[in-house]
Amino acid sequence: MYEKDIREQKVNIIEMVHTTKIAAHMSPAMAMLEIFNVLLRDIMDIKNGIDDERSDKLVLSNGHTALALYAVYQTLGIITKEDFYTYKKKDSRFGVHQDRHHTPGTIISTGSLGHGLPNAIGVAYAWKLQGKSNRIFITVGDGELNEGSIWESVIFAARMKLDNVCCIVDDNKSTEYMPDIIGKFRAFEWDAVEIDGHDEECLRDALSKQPKGRPYVVVADTVKGNGVELFENNHAEWHEKAVSDEDYAIIMEELR
Amino acid sequence: MNLMTSEFYTTIENVLAKDERVVVILGVSGVGICVDLSKKFPGRFIDAGIMEQSIIGIASGMSVAGMVPVVYGQSTFMIERPYEQLKVDFGYQKLGGNFVVYGGSTECGTIGATHCCPAALSVLSVIPGMEIVVPGSPYEFTSLFMESYDNGNPTIYRTSIFCNSYNGSVAFGRANVVKKGSKATIIAIGPMLELAMRALGDEDVTVLYYTTVAPFDTAALQSNFVNDRLLLMEPAYQGGIMPQVLKALHDKKIKADFVGYPHEFITNHGYVAENAPMYGMTAEAVRKKYKELIQ
Numbered sequence: 404m405y406e407k408d409i410r411e412q413k414v415n416i417i418e419m420v421h422t423t424k425i426a427a428h429m430s431p432a433m434a435m436l437e438i439f440n441v442l443l444r445d446i447m448d449i450k451n452g453i454d455d456e457r458s459d460k461l462v463l464s465n466g467h468t469a470l471a472l473y474a475v476y477q478t479l480g481i482i483t484k485e486d487f488y489t490y491k492k493k494d495s496r497f498g499v500h501q502d503r504h505h506t507p508g509t510i511i512s513t514g515s516l517g518h519g520l521p522n523a524i525g526v527a528y529a530w531k532l533q534g535k536s537n538r539i540f541i542t543v544g545d546g547e548l549n550e551g552s553i554w555e556s557v558i559f560a561a562r563m564k565l566d567n568v569c570c571i572v573d574d575n576k577s578t579e580y581m582p583d584i585i586g587k588f589r590a591f592e593w594d595a596v597e598i599d600g601h602d603e604e605c606l607r608d609a610l611s612k613q614p615k616g617r618p619y620v621v622v623a624d625t626v627k628g629n630g631v632e633l634f635e636n637n638h639a640e641w642h643e644k645a646v647s648d649e650d651y652a653i654i655m656e657e658l659r
Numbered sequence: 660m661n662l663m664t665s666e667f668y669t670t671i672e673n674v675l676a677k678d679e680r681v682v683v684i685l686g687v688s689g690v691g692i693c694v695d696l697s698k699k700f701p702g703r704f705i706d707a708g709i710m711e712q713s714i715i716g717i718a719s720g721m722s723v724a725g726m727v728p729v730v731y732g733q734s735t736f737m738i739e740r741p742y743e744q745l746k747v748d749f750g751y752q753k754l755g756g757n758f759v760v761y762g763g764s765t766e767c768g769t770i771g772a773t774h775c776c777p778a779a780l781s782v783l784s785v786i787p788g789m790e791i792v793v794p795g796s797p798y799e800f801t802s803l804f805m806e807s808y809d810n811g812n813p814t815i816y817r818t819s820i821f822c823n824s825y826n827g828s829v830a831f832g833r834a835n836v837v838k839k840g841s842k843a844t845i846i847a848i849g850p851m852l853e854l855a856m857r858a859l860g861d862e863d864v865t866v867l868y869y870t871t872v873a874p875f876d877t878a879a880l881q882s883n884f885v886n887d888r889l890l891l892m893e894p895a896y897q898g899g900i901m902p903q904v905l906k907a908l909h910d911k912k913i914k915a916d917f918v919g920y921p922h923e924f925i926t927n928h929g930y931v932a933e934n935a936p937m938y939g940m941t942a943e944a945v946r947k948k949y950k951e952l953i954q
Contacts, residue, residue: 503723503752508722517749520750521713525720525728532682532702533724552744606686 404603405440412436412474413630414658415487421646425491430500430634430641434469434575434600434625435542439464439475442540442571453481453508460526461536462511464519465544465573466500467643474499480606481507482655517550519543520570524556524618527565540569543586546577554591560618561592568618569610573600575627575638587621600625632657662906663911664761666797668693670804671729675700678809682721684730686714713743715758723757727809733767734760734817735776735808738783749813756813757804763817765925765934775925778906780848781899783815784873790814791872792831793849793894795823799870806831810894819894821850821931829870834879840864840954843888846880846904848872851892851918858945859890875903877951892918892945916952918945 413433420427421605443449447459447558463469473490476482482497489495494568496505500514513519530537547553558569570593572584588595593613598605600623608622615629627642631654634641674681675696683696685706697702707714711732718728730737737760738745749756767774783789791814794800800818807814827835837852840863847855852868857878859866863887869876889908893899897917904915920938927934935941939948 418851511720512747512752515743517712518716518744518747521716521744522720522723524713525717525722526724527720529682529721529724529726532726552710552712552716555710556717559707559710559713559717 405437405444408478409413409436409440410630410658412471412478415476415477416470417646417651417654417658419488419490421493421536421651423488423490424645426645427491428470428643429646430463430638431468431544431633432573433473433629433631434573435471436572437573437601437603437606438474438542438623438625439472441603441610443475443479445607446610448537457537460510460523460539461508462519462539462541462653463501463545464523464541466514466519467511468573469497469499469501469506470544476507476510508546511599511639516544516547517552520553521556524560524565524568527560527568528563528568530641531563531565536567538567538569539600539609540571541550542571542573544577545572545574545581548572548581548584548641549578552602557588557591557593564616565618566614568617570618570620571610572620572622574622575624575625577627585620585622588622593617594619595622597622597624599623630658661761661796661818662797662822663794663800666800667731667759667818670801672696672699674729674805674808675703678727680725680727681729682726683729683731684714684718686711686730686737694766695873708850709735713739713745714884715744716748718756719752719754721742722749722754723752727755729757729759729808731759733761733774734779735767735774738779738815739776743780744847745783745789745813746786750788753788754813755809757808757816758814759816759818760922761818763819765920765931766820767782768934769928769930771928772924772926777896777920777925778899780817780872780893780895781903784900784903788812789873792816792870793872794818794829794870795825795868797822797851798826799829802829803831804868817849817851821853821894823850823852825852825856825868831879832871832874832876835868835870836879837862837866837868839883841885843886843890843949844884845890846892848895848900851894854918854940854942854945858942859949862949864949872900875900875902875907877903877907880904880907884911887903887912887914889913889915890918890949890952891915894919896920896922914952916948918948939953
């Protein structure tokens with residue numbers, strides 16, 4: 404459904420990074436595009452605008468994937484191409500990590516791993532006390548799951564029955580050791596499903612569900628650098644890197 | 660007994676009753692503190708258990724959503740363990756929240772060095788925007804808390820088992836001039852005022868009493884600084900707030916000395932009073948230090 408847009412977003416990311424000659428988190432970004440497209444276009448209630456207090460919210464606990472979100476923002480007309488091209492520049496609203504003081508759609512500034520999920524769970528708990536019915540979506544990386552604060556807040560969310568929480572694990576195999584992610588969440592009394600993180604229909608189906616009385620996690624099996632062979636074959640090297648003219652030509656030939 | 664924490668329960672019950680935005684999160688699992696308040700204010704007086712990093716993180720999220728979080732727990736575990744959460748989640752994000760802590764500095768020294776935190780005030784003071792309140796009595800705690808709990812900034816309230824007999828009114832961010840003299844300026848932080856007055860109450864000194872360390876009342880020090888002799892008395896490592904003092908007196912020549920803990924781990928499992936002679940925190944030791952300072 405969004406395949407063409409996602410391909411275009413990948414082109415936009417590569418072109419921007421190549422033109423501005425910056426090092427960027429392209430490989431992690433490529434893993435998140437389907438998730439962000441489905442979330443913003445089909446799942447989240449943002450009809451009043453992403454910054455409206457009546458809207459659902461998205462928190463990027465794995466904040467370095469914001470590059471992908473900005474690319475989706477551009478497609479949706481939330482930001483301009485000029486905005487997008489300020490990525491990582493001095494005084495830009497679009498840093499490597501979002502800043503709640505100036506990045507659109509951002510209620511939580513992230514960057515330090517293991518912080519976004521507890522922050523978002525605090526928002527969810529407050530919303531319950533306030534009788535608000537919105538959902539909050541949080542993306543976390545599988546590597547980030549090594550952080551103890553993740554599991555502390557996982558315990559809290561289950562205890563408080565925060566069914567307005569939907570956590571999406573970007574399981575792009577970053578960590579050397581985090582077996583049975585879904586089993587761990589279930590052990591802490593979360594509802595959990597495991598899906599292909601690049602399959603739009605699976606994402607749409609999984610993210611539209613909201614189990615009653617329990618927080619919910621969607622473990623998305625993703626590929627770092629997805630759809631760009633150069634990145635996929637050496638995603639560690641391409642975690643954060645600039646694009647040379649030679650690499651640019653190779654990638655563009657593949658994407659176009 | 661910590662009278663200030665008893666006062667906290669009374670104060671917070673009143674605040675919970677009058678302000679629906681307030682939520683109290685305890686990090687003191689298993690001790691069954693104030694079960695009646697958790698029943699009276701369901702969901703708004705909770706014990707999250709021993710997860711200090713996430714308690715601070717969750718509290719910041721509540722603040723994002725418009726609530727006024729009040730976190731309560733043991734000083735070292737609510738300040739030094741979740742330091743990055745205080746720095747990033749509250750400081751960097753510029754969010755309001757309250758952190759009421761007990762067992763400051765060496766007040767839990769009988770439990771061991773892991774439960775001491777004499778560096779807490781100084782490490783907090785380098786977080787931009789972090790407010791630090793060090794009341795010297797239960798009355799002062801309530802007065803300062805009521806004045807600042809909803810000011811939109813992150814604020815630490817360091818309660819203590821030691822109370823001053825001083826009964827003047829205190830105000831958030833303001834130092835009190837307890838007495839005026841000419842030979843030296845004494846800065847007493849929170850519960851150190853009692854020791855300062857016992858030791859030097861009859862001496863010809865100016866005593867400034869600080870119940871707020873950050874924001875630091877620069878004007879009070881600048882306008883009341885006498886002679887060039889300064890004795891800084893802190894319930895913490897010596898000289899922790901010296902950066903603020905030096906900024907205030909940057910154009911002055913100063914000869915300074917300190918009363919507080921030396922920069923070492925407190926490992927002898929002693930009570931504060933038992934350890935006081937060893938660390939020069941008796942009236943006699945302070946008088947001796949003062950005499951040497953004014954020579």
